[in-house]
Every structure is written in structure tokens, then in C-alpha cells.
Amino acid sequence: MTSAVSFKQVSRHFGSVRAVDAVDLDIAPGEFFAMLGPSGSGKTTCLRLIAGFEQPTAGSISIFGERAEGVPPYRRNVNTVFQDYALFPHLNVLDNVAYGLMVKGVGKAERHKAAEEALALVRLPGYGGRRPGQLSGGQRQRVALARALVNQPKVLLLDEPLGALDLKLRENMQEELKSLQKALGITFVFVTHDQGEALSMADRVAVFNDGRIMQVGTPEDIYQQPSTRFVADFVGSSNVLPPDFVQRYSGQHRWGSLRPESIRVGRAASGDGVAARVVSSNYLGATTRLLLDADGLKLHAMIPAGISLPEPGEAVMLTFNRDQLHLMDEPA
Amino acid sequence: MSLDAVVPRPAAPAVLPRSGGLRGVLSDLLWRRPGLLLLLMLAPPLLWLGIVYVGSLFALLLQSFFSIDEFSGLINRQFTLKTYGDLFQATNLDIILRTVTMAALVTLASAVIAFPIAYYAARYARGRWKALFYLGIMLPLWSSYLVKVYAWKLILAKEGILTWLFDKLHLSWLLDAWLSLPIVGGNSLSVSFTGTFIVFVYVWLPFMILPVQAALERVPGNLVEASSDLGASPGQTFRNVLFPLALPGIVAGSIFTFSLTLGDYIIPQIIGTSRLFIGQAVYAQQGTAGNIPLAAAFTVVPIVIMGFYLWGAKRMGAFDAL
Numbered sequence: 234m235t236s237a238v239s240f241k242q243v244s245r246h247f248g249s250v251r252a253v254d255a256v257d258l259d260i261a262p263g264e265f266f267a268m269l270g271p272s273g274s275g276k277t278t279c280l281r282l283i284a285g286f287e288q289p290t291a292g293s294i295s296i297f298g299e300r301a302e303g304v305p306p307y308r309r310n311v312n313t314v315f316q317d318y319a320l321f322p323h324l325n326v327l328d329n330v331a332y333g334l335m336v337k338g339v340g341k342a343e344r345h346k347a348a349e350e351a352l353a354l355v356r357l358p359g360y361g362g363r364r365p366g367q368l369s370g371g372q373r374q375r376v377a378l379a380r381a382l383v384n385q386p387k388v389l390l391l392d393e394p395l396g397a398l399d400l401k402l403r404e405n406m407q408e409e410l411k412s413l414q415k416a417l418g419i420t421f422v423f424v425t426h427d428q429g430e431a432l433s434m435a436d437r438v439a440v441f442n443d444g445r446i447m448q449v450g451t452p453e454d455i456y457q458q459p460s461t462r463f464v465a466d467f468v469g470s471s472n473v474l475p476p477d478f479v480q481r482y483s484g485q486h487r488w489g490s491l492r493p494e495s496i497r498v499g500r501a502a503s504g505d506g507v508a509a510r511v512v513s514s515n516y517l518g519a520t521t522r523l524l525l526d527a528d529g530l531k532l533h534a535m536i537p538a539g540i541s542l543p544e545p546g547e548a549v550m551l552t553f554n555r556d557q558l559h560l561m562d563e564p565a
Numbered sequence: 566m567s568l569d570a571v572v573p574r575p576a577a578p579a580v581l582p583r584s585g586g587l588r589g590v591l592s593d594l595l596w597r598r599p600g601l602l603l604l605l606m607l608a609p610p611l612l613w614l615g616i617v618y619v620g621s622l623f624a625l626l627l628q629s630f631f632s633i634d635e636f637s638g639l640i641n642r643q644f645t646l647k648t649y650g651d652l653f654q655a656t657n658l659d660i661i662l663r664t665v666t667m668a669a670l671v672t673l674a675s676a677v678i679a680f681p682i683a684y685y686a687a688r689y690a691r692g693r694w695k696a697l698f699y700l701g702i703m704l705p706l707w708s709s710y711l712v713k714v715y716a717w718k719l720i721l722a723k724e725g726i727l728t729w730l731f732d733k734l735h736l737s738w739l740l741d742a743w744l745s746l747p748i749v750g751g752n753s754l755s756v757s758f759t760g761t762f763i764v765f766v767y768v769w770l771p772f773m774i775l776p777v778q779a780a781l782e783r784v785p786g787n788l789v790e791a792s793s794d795l796g797a798s799p800g801q802t803f804r805n806v807l808f809p810l811a812l813p814g815i816v817a818g819s820i821f822t823f824s825l826t827l828g829d830y831i832i833p834q835i836i837g838t839s840r841l842f843i844g845q846a847v848y849a850q851q852g853t854a855g856n857i858p859l860a861a862a863f864t865v866v867p868i869v870i871m872g873f874y875l876w877g878a879k880r881m882g883a884f885d886a887l
Contacts, residue, residue, distance in 0.1 A: 286790055306793040319791035323809045333795035336805065384795065 235298040237262045237388055237420040238283055243292035245278050252278040254444035255292070260388075260422060260437075262297070265414050267423045267431035270441030271467065276424045279441070280390050283422065285309050297387055307336075312381035313390040317397065318373045320365035326352070326376050327361030333384040351379035354413070371402045378413075388420045395430065407434055428468045432456060440464050457492075460562045465490035472496070472532045479560065488561045495557035496534040498523065499550040500543055506550040511543045527551065629861035638855055648858040652866065657846070661866055664843040667758070668826035671765040672819045675773040678766070679818065680811070683774050687781035702771045714764060714835050721760045721836065723753035751838060761837035765826050772821035780814025781807070816878045823874060827867040843867060 240258035244251065253275045260266045268276035281287040282294060285306035294301045296311060312333070320329050327348050328335070334344035345361075352358055355375035365373060374394060381389055391410075395403045411434050414421045425431050431438045432452040439449045440463075448460045459465035462473045471490040479489035499506065509527035521542055525532045532551070536542060543549050583589040595602045631640050632647045651657060686698045705713065720726055731740045744750040744757060751757030784807065792802040830844025841849070843863055850860035 284794055286794075306790070307796050307798055311794075313791070313794045315787050315791060317785075317787065319785065319787040321788060321791070321806060332792070332797075332805070336792075336795065336797040336801045380795070 234262070236260055236295075237264065237297060238422065239295045240279075240282075241293045241295075243279075243282065243289045243294055245275075245282060245287055246290045251444045253282065253289075256444075256446055258439065258446065258449070260420060262420055263418050265411065265421045265423065265434060265436045267425060267435035267438045268441060269425055269428060269431040269438050269468070271426055274441035275444035276426075276439075276441045277392060278444075280313075280392055280422065280424050283388065284311055284313050284390055310384075310386055311388045311390060312384050312386040313392065314374075314377045314381050314394045316392045316394070318365075318377040320373055320376060320380070322365055324365075325361065326357075326363050326365065326368070329365065329376060330361075330380045330383055332380060347383055348379070351383040352376075354382065355379045356409075370397050371406070374398065374406065378410075382417070382419075386419065388422060391421065391423045393424055393426070395425075395427075403430075410434065432468070440468060442467070458559055459490050462488055462490075462561065462563055465559075465561065470533060474558070475530070478530060479558065482555060482558055483560060485560060488563050490559045490561060491532075491553060491557060493522065493533040494520075494535040495553050496525075496532065497552045498525075498534050498536060498543060499552060500547075501550045506552040509549055509551050511545050511547050511549060513545050514542060525549070525551065625861050625864060628857050629865050631858045633856050633858055640857060648862045651859055652862055657863075660841050660843060660846050660863075663840065664827055664867075665870065667762065667765065667842065668823045670762060671769065671826045672773075672822045674762070674766050675770050675822045676777075676815050676819065679770060679773040679777050680815075683778035683781055683811075683814075684807075686774075686778045687784075688786070702774055705768075706771055710768065711831070713768065714832055717760075717764045717767065718755050718836055721754035721763070723755070725753075725755070727754060755836055756838060758837060761833050764832050764836050765829070768832065769822040769825050772825065773815075773818035776817040776821075777811055777814040780811045780817075784810045812881060816881050820871075820875065820878055824867065824871050827870065 236259040238258070238260040240256050243253060243256045243258075245253040256275075256279065258279070268279060270276045278287060282289055283296070283301075285301065285304060285308075289302060296309065301309065321332065324332065327345060330348035330351050331339075331344040334347060339347070349358070349361060352360060355378050357372060357375050357379065360368070360372070360376070365376065368376065374397075377394070394410075395406050398406060407430060410421070410423075423431075423435065432455070435452060437449060438452055438455050440447045440455060442463050448455060448464045450458075455464065455468050459468060459471060465471040465473050471492055474489040474491060476486045476488055480486045483489065507527050509525040509532065512524040512526050512531075514524070515522040518538070520535045520537055523534045523536060523543075525534055534551070583593060629648055630644050630646070631642050632645045633639070634641050652661070686695065690698050722728075728737075728740065731737050740754075743759065744753065749757060749759045749762075751759075754760040754763070788806055788810070789802055792806045793799075797805060828844050830842065830848045833842040834845055843866060847860045847863045850856045850863060
């Protein structure tokens with residue numbers, strides 16, 4: 234099966250800055266794919282390479298089997314939802330949504346009908362007459378989505394589309410995007426620095442760092458079995474354990490990771506387990522996050538609400554199931 | 566740890582005493598009544614605007630409703646529309662038409678030349694290049710207008726550098742062909758309407774570039790990307806996104822180029838034919854001819870034209886770009 238998007242050893246260098254460095258990537262048709270990474274990790278540049286705003290310095294990109302190097306954005310059947318939406322301020326909402334059809338020469342009545350349908354799809358029917366300036370952030374986001382979807386793109390690119398929305402709206406929009414993608418069957422490529430967003434929405438996630446992909450996999454893979462210290466730390470703030478520590482429990486001299494929620498905190502000062510001291514605690518509502526110091530090793534633990542908490546300064550005993558300790562591929 | 570441990574300070578009262586003397590009283594008064602401060606600041610400029618500026622304009626308008634006695638050359642101070650009727654004589658109508666056509670052409674040419682320069686400055690120029698751009702645009706404005714115009718007279722003269730350049734490029738035939746055309750041609754560029762046009766465009770161009778650049782600067786770069794992403798070719802992006810968004814800037818710039826060309830009387834006097842422009846007509850009527858009412862009526866023409874122009878420009882949102 235041809236990939237929706239395929240990168241082969243793609244690099245994009247800006248002078249001496251390697252924004253994207255020898256990236257191999259395959260995105261399947263109909264997939265909801267997330268590119269996750271801190272700012273400056275190359276994820277947005279990858280998105281811009283697919284859209285055609287950037288050209289690769291080396292390597293080859295194909296979209297549904299067709300080579301895309303040197304093809305300008307306006308000849309790619311790929312549409313983008315921009316981070317700050319990039320709605321045209323001089324056009325009303327309907328003309329914004331109909332823009333792609335207008336430049337393709339679709340007649341006025343027909344393109345307005347299609348634009349109305351797209352607006353209904355993003356649950357903004359009847360908003361066509363308004364100006365972008367009269368809409369709220371969430372509504373603008375929907376208009377930007379409708380403006381891209383009305384063209385029925387082969388691939389839809391979303392550049393941190395939820396970044397500017399408040400928490401409640403963001404959660405609603407996450408679910409909506411997910412169901413929209415399922416209903417339309419269009420390949421979605423989604424750039425985010427929010428690990429929660431990537432894990433909850435995507436079929437597969439690529440974790441970026443320093444212009445390279447550190448790991449590609451399903452959200453479970455990425456979360457449960459991070460392959461490197463960076464992934465373990467970035468995705469869900471796992472405890473990264475040094476090889477000496479790991480050897481004591483698994484017998485292997487390798488880096489390991491342990492989820493904060495896998496650690497049980499016992500209030501005994503002696504017994505089986507890792508002796509530690511509570512440094513501080515953060516109340517998060519459903520859970521409380523403890524910062525622990527185990528003989529110089531800083532560890533985080535998540536305690537569900539309702540369990541009595543140790544005080545900062547108190548000595549505790551930490552236990553965990555051996556099979557929760559994940560050994561990473563990264564060499565020690 | 567309390568703040569005092571870091572920044573020790575003496576016990577202070579919650580409300581500080583007023584600073585002494587008239588200054589303290591005045592400060593408190595102006596703070597309590599901001600309207601008073603506004604009045605103090607606005608009164609002098611408003612008086613100046615009301616009396617000196619609008620007052621003289623009104624006096625001018627009044628003059629245009631008087632007429633001149635053909636025999637004695639004295640001004641007859643009785644209300645009449647006769648002077649305005651004189652404007653519609655063929656020679657005067659010619660002057661008005663010639664001036665408005667020139668102003669329109671100068672405006673159009675300025676817009677066409679200014680756009681790429683403004684686009685480059687707004688989109689690509691950064692740091693040192695941007696400073697150089699502003700310097701390049703503003704530098705001509707800092708030097709004397711008269712010197713520039715006379716310099717152009719030399720450039721455009723028959724023995725001037727332009728004729729020499731055309732000769733060196735073996736393009737003299739082109740220049741001669743252009744100069745042999747009716748209306749725009751003449752003995753040399755410096756005594757033709759073409760010359761007047763070139764110098765007008767040169768002198769007013771900065772007034773077009775700056776507002777267009779300001780308008781383009783306010784167009785976010787991702788709108789151009791969005792347009793391209795949605796399938797618009799560069800030409801379509803220009804027509805549908807860049808041009809409409811730059812239009813208020815172009816209209817704002819055209820207010821300058823158009824009105825300045827309408828009123829100028831020095832450039833057409835130094836460079837061009839002996840046929841008059843509105844500014845020259847005003848100059849001649851109030852000076853040698855001594856016909857103040859007709860000069861005043863002529864002056865009202867650009868005011869009325871600009872009134873309509875500004876009304877139209879306002880409707881296009883030009884003043885949002887100033």
C-alpha cells in the first residue's frame with residue numbers, strides 16, 4: 234500500500250541549523266498521525282515540508298506515491314490549518330471557506346453551497362456573513378478547519394491548532410477533531426508540543442528532538458515503552474533510572490524508565506524496597522504528585538486522591554512491580 | 566521569610582502627604598480633573614487651527630464669490646457666481662482637465678512603481694537593509710525641492726545625461742519617436758509633458774511608498790502562505806489577498822500624490838511646456854493679472870476634487886492605514 238506521506242532521508246538545513254536531519258517517515262492513508270516534540274525540534278518544519286512551504290535540502294518526499302520536491306504548495310492537494318488560523322481579514326467567513334474553490338474556478342453558487350456545508354460540518358451553520366474579526370478563537374479555529382476541509386484534501390495538516398484555545402474548549406475540540414477524522418477518513422497530520430493531546434488523539438505518534446525522530450509508535454508504545462531517555466522524560470515525565478540502579482532490580486546494565494503512577498509509597502521507615510525521603514508534594518486534584526529523593530536520585534510518584542499522604546521530610550519506602558520497570562534501547 | 570528581611574524599610578504611612586507649594590496643588594487638581602489638562606493642551610493648537618488655518622481658507626472662499634471689474638481692474642465686493650462661471654471658459658477648463666489628468670497619471674505610475682519597492686521592504690528587508698530602505702526613501706525628502714527640480718532639468722535637457730545615455734545605447738530613435746508624438750512630446754524631455762510627469766513621479770514617490778509599505782507590513786506572512794496552500798497561484802494570491810489588503814495603503818498614498826500634483830506650480834513652470842496647470846493659473850491670476858477672485862475660484866477646484874476624493878478614499882478604508 235502506498236503511504237499517504239513518505240519521507241526518505243529528508244533533511245532541511247537553514248545554514249548551519251539542522252532543522253530536520255535525515256528523517257525517515259511513513260504515514261498511512263487515513264491515519265491520525267501526531268508529530269510531538271519541544272519547540273525547535275523540527276516537527277513544524279516537517280509539516281511545512283509536506284505542505285510545500287519549505288523544500289528539502291536533501292532526501293525525497295512523496296505524497297500518495299507522487300514525488301513532491303519542487304512542487305509548489307498551490308499544486309499540492311494538501312491543506313493546512315495554521316497555528317493562528319490565517320483567516321483572510323478582508324473576506325467574510327463564507328468567502329474565506331470558499332476561497333480554495335474560488336481560485337480553482339468553481340462557480341459562485343456552487344462554491345457557496347459547498348462552503349455552507351463545510352461550515353455545518355464544523356458546527357458553525359449560518360456564520361457565513363460574519364467577518365473573522367467578529368468570531369471567538371474557537372470559532373475561528375472551526376472556520377480554518379472548514380476552509381481546509383472544503384477542498385477535500387488528500388492530507389490535512391494541523392499546526393498546533395488547539396494551542397490558542399482555553400482548556401475546556403481544547404478538550405471539546407480534541408474529541409471533535411478525532412470524530413471528524415474518523416468520519417471523513419482523511420489523513421490528518423497533527424503537530425503539537427502537548428504530549429497529552431498527542432496521546433489522546435493520534436493513532437500513531439512520532440516524537441521529535443533536535444531535527445530527528447526519536448521514536449514512532451502507537452500512544453501505548455510511546456508511553457509504556459519509551460526507547461530513549463528523551464522520550465521517557467518528554468512523554469508524560471517518566472522517571473528515568475540510571476543503569477546502576479536498573480541493574481539492581483533487573484540484572485541488566487541499561488537505562489530504565491518507571492512511570493510515576495507505578496511507584497507505591499509505603500510509610501514504613503524500614504523493610505523491602507527503596508528508601509526515600511519526601512521533598513515536596515503538589516496537589517493536582519485527582520492525584521497528588523510527590524517529589525522524592527532516593528539517595529540522590531530524584532523520583533516522581535503519583536498518589537491517587539483518598540490515600541493518606543506522607544508529609545514533606547518524612548522517610549518512606551518505595552515499591553514497584555518489576556515488570557513495570559521498562560528497559561530502554563538506548564545504550565548505557 | 567518576610568520581605569523586610571530582604572528589603573528593610575521604615576514604617577511608612579498609607580497615604581503620603583502632598584508635595585509642597587503650588588506644584589503639588591496643581592498636580593492634584595489636574596489629576597482629579599483630566600478634562601482641564603486636555604483643555605490646556607488643546608486650546609493653543611485649536612485657536613491656531615480655527616483662526617489662522619480655517620479663517621484664511623474662509624477668506625479665500627469669500628473672495629471667490631466676488632468679481633473683478635473688467636475696465637478698472639477693481640474688485641467688486643458683491644456676491645456673484647460670475648467668477649465660477651469663468652472657470653468654465655474653454656481655456657480654464659483645459660487647465661483643470663490637464664491638471665487632473667496629470668495628477669491621475671502621476672498617482673497611477675507612483676502606485677505601480679511603489680508597490681514592488683514597498684513589498685520588498687515589508688516582506689524581505691531586515692535590519693541593516695531596512696534602515697537603508699528608509700534612508701533611501703527619506704533622503705530625497707531632506708534635500709531642497711527646488712534643487713532637485715533643477716537637477717532634473719539638467720538630466721532631461723537636450724544636452725543632458727539622458728539624451729547621452731539613449732545615444733550610447735543606440736536608442737536615440739526611440740527617444741526621438743516619443744518626442745515627436747503630439748501632446749506628450751516636445752523639443753526635448755525638459756520642455757515636454759513627459760518631463761513634467763517624470764519629475765512629478767520622482768518628487769512624490771516617497772509619499773506613496775511609505776503608506777503602501779505600512780499597509781503591507783500589517784499583512785501577516787501566513788496569509789500569503791494560506792492562499793498558496795488553498796491552491797492560489799502567485800498571481801491569484803496577489804489579486805485576491807495582497808492587493809485588497811494593500812489597497813487602503815495605496816489609496817492613502819494616492820491622496821498625497823494626487824493632491825500634491827493638483828496644487829504644485831513650481832515643477833510645471835521649470836519643466837514642461839508653456840501650457841498652464843492649476844497652480845500656475847492661481848499664481849498668474851493673483852500676481853500679474855491681479856484677478857484675486859478668479860485665483861480664489863481656481864483654488865477651490867482642487868479643494869472640491871480632493872473633497873470627493875477623500876470621501877471616496879474614506880469609504881475604501883484608506884484612513885485605517887495612516
